[in-house]
Amino acid sequence: MVEYIGIEDMQRIVGRVGPAAFMKGLAAEIEADYRRWSEFDKSARHAIHSPGGVIELMPTSDGRMYSFKYVNGHPGNTARGLLTVTAFGVLADVETGYPLLLSELTVTTALRTAAMSALAAKWLARPDSRVMALIGNGAQSEFQAIAFHHMLGIRRFRLHDVDRQATDKLMRNLQALGLPGLQLTACSSAAEAVHGADIVTTLTADKRNAVVLTPSMIAPGMHINAVGGDSPGKTELHADILRRSDVRVVVEYEPQSRVEGEIQQMPASFAVTEFAEVLTDAAPGRTSPAEVTIFDSVGFALEDYSALRYLRKLQLDNAQSRRQIDLIPQLDNPKNLFALLTGAQTGPVRQNDCMPAPPETVPG
Ligand code: NAD
Secondary structure, eight states: OEEEEOHHHHHHHHHHHOHHHHHHHHHHHHHHHHHTGGGSBOOOOEEEEETTEEEEEEEEEOSSEEEEEEEEEOTTGGGGTOOSOOEEEEEEETTTOOEEEEEEOHHHHHHHHHHHHHHHHHHHSOTTOOEEEEEOOSTTHHHHHHHHHHHHOOOEEEEEOSSHHHHHHHHHHHHHHTOTTOEEEEOSSHHHHHTTOSEEEEOOOOSSEEEEEOGGGOOTTOEEEEOSOOBTTBEEEOHHHHHOTTEEEEESSHHHHHHHSGGGGSOTTOOOEEHHHHHTTSSOSOOSTTOEEEEEOOOOHHHHHHHHHHHHHHHHHOGGGOEEEOOSOOOSSTTOTTHHHHOOOOOOOOGGGGOOOOOOOOOO
């Protein structure tokens, strides 16, 4: 049997722990896994593009466990009443190849992306950061606000979305949580939202080279958490922001980010730092209070591996509500897979079941 985490299980797990504590716990798992970066088998994700979006497969392994995520990104979906991003994934045992867990990853992706954003900001943003602009107030946005509130002590959020109803929804959802000290300001443009912000998170969905942030909006010392630009031809930052001499760009896995991140707009010689290098002191994070840091987030398979392992731990800790599914056959005789279809029992072979063939009669 394979452990199963569906949407109801996810509601129960996060309900028990609380979303803020869940994301903090997950960020610790992600950080621990990034610290052993060299142990992971890494590859850029496999993407199939269509006019409306992209479907991606994201595998990785540390030699003991293997994971993959199926994820899509279809910015036009919300107009049809569907999510822009959905996902599910598997955690498997490398020794036997057997899947251990099949899990929903739509909610989990929002939690892990926000956990990763806050983790990166912990290392890159100015420690005295107090105000965050959140541009793009769709499905991912509450998760980002909660993670930055809980993990970085951000209290003031300046919100903007081209769809005012999305901002209203975000404000309602956050206000209902009663987070201490929370101050929310709805802004009528991205420029207004960014004004006075220490951290700017861009979370928009648009399958084009959008220009959500322009160079004139960027102030010295800002940290930009660029999340929505995550596939070829889908970016959020004006390329001149990347060209600034005071900018340091940090990515997850460089070969993937070169194709999918904001840096797809830059030549191959453009210098970037991988997040694992910052964590292990192989490269500096922020080098001065005035530096502009950019976390060019596209989402990497390791973060989903961490999330699946974290979920499995939480699931196993709570034995009563565990669910399993019969995804893989359980057999008395693993060579008798066919018996699953016929219901035939394994047992001794009857002698007349294997009589030698009669000798051929040779015509006289
Ligand atoms: P969503 O469709 O629910 O929300 C996107 C919001 O952006 C919408 O409310 C839309 O009105 C708004 N928007 C679009 N263009 C805008 C603009 N120019 N200015 C302001 N607002 C604008 O999508 P979501 O699930 O919240 O995902 C947001 C983005 O994050 C997507 O592009 C998705 O692919 C990306 N994403 C990245 C990661 C990662 O790891 N980097 C993970 C998950 C999602």
